[in-house]
Amino acid sequence: MAEQEEDFSSLPLPDRFQHKIWKVRKAAYEDGAKQFEITPDEHDPAFRPFLQEPSLWKGAVADSNVAAQQEGIAALCAFLKFGGREGCTRTRGHTLTPLVEKGLSSTRAATKQSALEAILLYIELDTPAPVIEDLLPALSNKQPKVVAATLAALTAIYHNYGCKTVDPKSVLKVLPKAFGHADKNVRAEATNLAVEFYRWLREAMKPMFWNDLKPTQQTEMEASFEKIKSEPAPKQERFLRSQQAAMSRAPPPGAAGAVEEEDELEAEGVEIDAFDLAEPQDVLSKVAPDFHEQLASAKWKERKDALEALYVILNVPRIKDGDFGEIARCLGPKCMKDANIAVVTQAAQCIEVLAKGMRKPFGRYRSIVMGPTMERLKEKKASVSDALGAALDQVFAATSLSDCLEETLEFLKHKNPQVKEGTMKFLIRCLKTTREAPAKPEVASIAEAAKKLLSESVEGLRSGGAEVLGTVMKIMGERAMGPYLEGLDDIRKTKIKEYFDTAEVKAKDKPKPPPAAAPRAAAPAAAPRKVVAKKPATKKPAPAPSPYAQEALAPQPTARSIPGSKLGAPKTSGLAAPGAGLKAPMKRTLAGPGGSAPPALSSPRRPVSQAPPPEEEAPAPPRLGLGGRGLAGRPLAAKAPALAPPASQSISPPPNSGLTALERAELEELRLDKDRLLRQSDDLRQERSRLNSEVQELKNQNAQLIEDHTRDVLSIKAKETQLVRARSDCEAAEAMCGQLRREMERLKRALTSAERVNSPPALSPGRDGSTDEAGIYRDTGMYSGTQETARAGYGHRARMSLNSALSEEKENTVDAMTAQYGRGKLSPELGRNGRNSAASGSGGRNSPAPAFQSRIRDTSTEGARPEGNGQGVESWKRAAEVTSALKAKIEQMKARQGISRP
Structure with a gap:
């Protein structure tokens, strides 16, 4: 057996990784870790077999023997640490799931620590997103210990790398599910992860899952948050390889740039809020x-x-x-x-x-x-x-x-x-x-x-x-x-x-x-001064301090300041000559009389007495031309006599004066003009600001007036609409009142006609039969015409009310009279219209007139016979009684039907 074990060491390392004897595998894992540690770089041939066959690490991580598994995960850590990014990307898909399910939940502390280190190395070598994506499915595992171990690993990941490096959104979405787990260890790890999130995100994390927690869990979480609120902001403890490379190129830790960069990183860490963590919603x-x-x-x-x-x-x-x-x-x-x-x-x-x-x-x-x-x-x-x-x-x-x-x-x-x-x-x-x-x-x-x-x-x-x-x-x-x-x-x-x-x-x-760009900006600014200083030197070899010094030296021995000069007399020479003051000054500025260099211009403080005699060379006319034309080109000839110094003072002028009195006066005048223009510019600027403010105020007032006008117009239109409606209602009411008034007049006429028909004069004994019959015809004709007018103009309702009343009266009184006197053979209406009144619009039985007409007609057929006073009185009494009874019946019918007498 011992010889066979010694023979196993001669096998290639990949074969030993897959050997059926766990001791051989364990020894292979240990040998592999030692080989990886002594490699000079990640391109060493020791890594090549495992890069070509990355599935070897799956068996090492999930080894059935716990001792061999411990060494296998340790060998994976060494491989990742020294193998570089390529070893990470090639083996990540084979090892992460076994690391979570077998390594993190192991009963051995060393195994769990190595598994966690391997996961952290996978994040360090590449990017965190793929690792987090492979860890999240483990939160749905059936075994509570796997879920709790995964939550603990996530807590360690965010504790080491921070929420700025590792995106917490995907984990925050599934965190409420962990809080609702039946196992208390899972809930405890979920609480630890939430506290870790709070260290980095503070209140920004709550909108993601806070509403999904139970009230008791919220209370417990708030108590846990209170304990860490006073702690300083957390800092990233481990860095990605890309971050490490950037930090190696950064300034040293004590440099100002490094301090500012650290401050910016800290500020960026605080900027994480709910907006960065949430998903956009379509509202x-x-x-x-x-x-x-x-x-x-x-x-x-x-x-x-x-x-x-x-x-x-x-x-x-x-x-x-x-x-x-x-x-x-x-x-x-x-x-x-x-x-x-x-x-x-x-x-x-x-x-x-x-x-x-x-x-x-x-x-x-x-x-x-x-x-x-x-x-x-x-x-x-x-x-x-x-x-x-x-x-x-x-x-x-x-x-x-x-x-x-x-x-x-x-x-x-x-x-x-x-x-x-x-x-x-x-x-x-x-x-x-x-x-x-x-x-x-x-x-x-x-x-x-x-x-x-x-x-x-x-x-x-x-x-x-x-x-x-x-x-x-x-x-x-x-x-x-x-x-x-x-x-x-x-x-x-x-x-x-x-x-x-x-x-x-x-x-x-x-x-x-700005300081970096300042030297470049200063160089062009200094260039013009150098060019200006060299211009006089190009035209004359004699050195000169500056153009202003040359102008200051030449005018000192003026003709007006020396006794006996030709220019001391009244100005009759070059002053009045046109163009004399334009060309001469330019020559005098750069050269002496006649274009030659002025003698001894190196010292501006040389006394005037040492200068050459000015009478013979007569430099005064050109110089006076310059004095006549100031720096601004305005003629100053009129001011020259007043500003010329006395002869006693011209011999020893001030040694330090750089400009003549005329030029100083001209310069002072220009300064005053400049100040005046600046004041005018300030006044105009203030006036412009004031006008702008007034314009804005007028715009605001105009907008307000437009709004008020619009409101008033709308109000006026609303009032007009109300007025039109009111007029319409008033016209409708007036029309209704007129209709009711006409109806009332009609009813009055109908009642009057009915009373007139039943009045005693219709049966007056003092008239003969023909007269009474004509009167009855006239009355009944008027009553019938009134009825037809009522039927034609005012509708069935009023007609029915009146006809019903008269019909009822007819049944009670008039029918009796008709039975007594009999219906006549000929009625007035038949004589007029050619038809019986029974066929008219009012109906034969609805009108009381035919009964009375028949009675009158019957009496008229008997002939006009004289009647005595006794019979006339009886007739009058009988007619009065009938009339009174008829009126009483009419009033009773009106009272029953609710018709009030107008």
Whole structure:
């Protein structure tokens, strides 16, 4: 047996890795680890067999013998450590699953430690994403110990590499499932992983899984979080090979660049928030189809309910990009002008969550919502102003200071102090939270606007202006802000310095690039001076200090300063000659009289008495030409006699004067002109600013007037509509009244006709038969005509009411009279219309007239016989009784039918 064991060592290492005897495999694993450790680099031939056949490591990691497995995982660690990235990528797919299922859950501590080290090496050599992707399926394993071991491995991964290197989103999604596991060890490891996430992410991790936890679990987690809140921010302990290579090229640890880079890395680690971890959600499809109709409702409650529903939809960690232009226009220009402050507050909250969920894509809607929101800052209620400020802060966070600055500075000039104060506070918050320092022109604009706030009558605005300048000074530095603070009194400067000392900003101006470019910029600036200095030397060999020194030396021995000079007389020579003062000065500047070099120009302090005699050379006319033409080309000949020094003083001029008196006067005049122009420029600039502010104010007033006009026009149209409706209703009422009046008149006439038919004069004994019959015909004809008119003009309803009443009366009284007297053979209506009245529209039985007509007709057929007084009285009494009975019956019928007598 011993000889056979010695023979196993001579086998190739890959064969020994697959041997059936566990001791042989264990020894092979140990030998492999030793060989990997002594290799000079990752290209050594010792790695080649395992790169060509990476499945060998699967058997080593999942060895059935626990002792051999321990050495096999240790050999894998050595292979990964010294084999490089290629060994990692080729073997990762074969070993990760066995490492999780067999190695991490092993009962041996050394095996578990080696398995965890192998997983960390797989991350270190390449990228973390594939490793995390292979670890997540193990969280669904049936064995609780495998799930707990996987959670512990994930905790170690994030503890060593951090959430900035290893993306935590995929793990946070499945973390709630681990909290709901039945095994307490799994829940304990899930808690440890959540605490580790909290160390890196803080509150940003909660939206991913917090709502899926039970209340008791949330309470326990909060207690665990409280313990680590006071701890400093965690730092990455292990680095990827790519990060190690970058760090090796970086400056040494003590260098300034390395410190700044570390600070930037720490700042980047804090920037992880819920937006980076969440998946984009499509919220446009969830908006109600009738959202715009509800938002246009006349009831503020319905508008507020629509905005509340929109807020619930938009309040997600991350919003998928889409076309939100219509919603932005509803929230900005429309809702911000709403008369109800509850609607305005809810709209501001919708803008806040929309900008927070979209971030950079929201920038294209900034101009739509920012202006109306800042205009609404005039509200004095704290809840409204806070909501508007939060919305503006999120709009700024989604854009940048440069995008928001122009509109912000415009609203700093607003006529409403409340709007101005709210805009000022918004600008201060922007300056404190921005991570990019403003450019030089932007700093100038901010400083100018802030200095105007310093002169406001409201103390809050003055303090705000000082805070703006102090915050900008904190970003740019005291030296850079020095020119912008010129002209301010000491009290204001002290106030600005106080805000400068207490301000906390995130942006810092980096002055490194300007010094690097300064030498290159200085070289061209110095070049012109050299060229100007060499120009005189190219035309004359004599050295000269400067062109100004040559001009200063030549005019000193002027003709006016020497007694006996020809130019001392009144100016009758070269002064009046045209062109004399144009050409001579140029020659005198570079050369002496006649183009020759002036003698001894090396010392400007040489006394005038040592100069050559000027009478013979007569250099005065050209020099006076120069004196007649100043630096600006304006003639100064008239001033020359007044400025010429006396003869006693011309002998010893001031030794240090570089310019003549005329030139000094000319220079002083130019300086005064320059100052005057600068003052005029400042005045014009201020006037322009004032006019711009007036134009903006007029624009605002014009917009307000247009809005008021539109409102008035709509109100007038509404009133006109109401007036038209009222007139229509009035006409309808008048028509109804006329109809009722005509109906009442008709009823009166019908009643009068009925009374007239039954009146006593119809049976008057004082008349003869023909007269009575004619009267009866006349009365009955009028009554029948009235009935037909009623039937034709006023409808069946009135006819039926009257006919029913008269019909009932006929049945009671008139039928008796008809039976007494008999129906006549001929009626007046038959005589007129050619038909019986029974066939007429009123009906034969519905009218009482035929009964009376038959009675009268029967009496008329008997002949007109004289009657005595006794019979006449009886007739009158009988007629009166009949009439009274008829009236009583009519009144009873009216009372029963509810007809009131007019």
